[in-house]
Amino acid sequence: MAEAGAHSPLHVFQIEPIVPIHIGRYDVSFTNSALLMVIALVLTTLFLVVGMRRQALVPSRWQSLAEISYEFIANLLRDTIGNEGKRYFPIVFTIFMFVLFGNLLGLMPYSFTFTSHIIVTFALAICVFIAVTLLGIARHGLHFTTFFVPPGVSPALWPLLIPIEIISYLSRPISLSVRLFANMLAGHTLLQVFAGFVGALGLFGILPLAFVVALTGLEFLIAFLQAYVFTILTCLYINDALHLH
Amino acid sequence: MTERKPPHSLEDLDARVREAQRRQAGAGPARDNEKAGGSALGMAWRVGIELVSALVVGVAIGYMLDRWLGTKPWLLIVFFVLGSAAGVLNVFRATSGLGGTVGYRKRLTDAKPDGKGKNGEG
Numbered sequence: 001m002a003e004a005g006a007h008s009p010l011h012v013f014q015i016e017p018i019v020p021i022h023i024g025r026y027d028v029s030f031t032n033s034a035l036l037m038v039i040a041l042v043l044t045t046l047f048l049v050v051g052m053r054r055q056a057l058v059p060s061r062w063q064s065l066a067e068i069s070y071e072f073i074a075n076l077l078r079d080t081i082g083n084e085g086k087r088y089f090p091i092v093f094t095i096f097m098f099v100l101f102g103n104l105l106g107l108m109p110y111s112f113t114f115t116s117h118i119i120v121t122f123a124l125a126i127c128v129f130i131a132v133t134l135l136g137i138a139r140h141g142l143h144f145t146t147f148f149v150p151p152g153v154s155p156a157l158w159p160l161l162i163p164i165e166i167i168s169y170l171s172r173p174i175s176l177s178v179r180l181f182a183n184m185l186a187g188h189t190l191l192q193v194f195a196g197f198v199g200a201l202g203l204f205g206i207l208p209l210a211f212v213v214a215l216t217g218l219e220f221l222i223a224f225l226q227a228y229v230f231t232i233l234t235c236l237y238i239n240d241a242l243h244l245h
Numbered sequence: 246m247t248e249r250k251p252p253h254s255l256e257d258l259d260a261r262v263r264e265a266q267r268r269q270a271g272a273g274p275a276r277d278n279e280k281a282g283g284s285a286l287g288m289a290w291r292v293g294i295e296l297v298s299a300l301v302v303g304v305a306i307g308y309m310l311d312r313w314l315g316t317k318p319w320l321l322i323v324f325f326v327l328g329s330a331a332g333v334l335n336v337f338r339a340t341s342g343l344g345g346t347v348g349y350r351k352r353l354t355d356a357k358p359d360g361k362g363k364n365g366e367g
Binding site: 164165168171174179183225229 | 287291294297299324328330331334335
């Protein structure tokens with residue numbers, strides 16, 4: 001298995017335990033995925049704390065980057081939710097930085113992309129989903145159920161439309177998580193496959209090599225874009241929960 | 246076009262500062278953002294995933310209700326159709342810029358004339 005796996009393009013997605021821990025029947029080992037998550041957390045914290053250590057009026061490069069990322073999310077919240085959105089800045093900013101650093105760290109050679117695993121993205125998405133649902137219920141109480149009743153539709157159609165609306169609502173965490181996971185998985189698999197051609201084709205390997213270089217650039221774009229998409233959809237869901245319709 | 250732009254005048258700066266302060270104070274209205282997909286490829290991804298995920302949820306609900314109630318194929322069939330409808334509805338909302346909201350039209354409060362026709366810009 002190990003010999004066969006070493007040449008497989010999917011080898012990069014292999015989860016390997018670093019510190020094996022077993023509690024009862026459950027395997028809670030500290031894996032390479034968990035290690036990368038910890039690195040992402042530490043790097044995010046360092047990036048912001050070190051960047052903002054000296055709050056100069058004319059910012060240094062790091063401070064400028066930290067301020068740009070702050071303003072990016074602050075503007076996103078204001079544009080999608082409005083002024084109330086400021087209250088949700090911490091969680092939205094955390095999600096954005098975590099996903100962004102996960103995507104970017106995965107592009108480092110010999111690294112691991114934890115966002116290319118459906119269980120990680122699904123866990124993030126289901127947390128967002130549950131939190132948003134609870135927020136809606138806390139804000140509107142039983143009135144929240146009118147969320148599933150489309151406005152301006154005759155009550156005769158409700159038995160048909162309400163199940164559709166509920167299914168549409170329940171599909172949110174799935175579409176949210178699958179989008180991030182599929183993008184990362186597809187991109188990294190493509191990189192691996194083409195990188196495998198480089199050695200196999202000998203002199204003509206220069207062609208796939210050029211392609212891999214271009215693709216890596218594209219992957220950087222996708223890393224940012226998917227973090228942005230995850231974040232903006234979170235904002236839209238919060239907006240929906242706050243202002244029903 | 247050929248002449249160089251003069252440096253920002255003080256009035257211009259004043260206007261920009263006031264604009265920034267106004268935005269900071271949050272006077273700007275909430276506007277929905279339909280450009281979540283980014284490029285056309287992003288929109289294609291989004292449409293495909295929205296369609297399939299609603300279908301998966303519908304089929305899963307139908308299957309589990311069938312197992313629970315013992316009405317073997319019927320609820321699965323019903324929820325397959327409902328899931329497909331929900332998928333199409335999701336796609337409709339994604340492509341027409343409704344975000345994830347319920348309803349089939351833009352909200353009156355944030356219906357803006359420039360809301361349409363700028364899909365595809367990131």
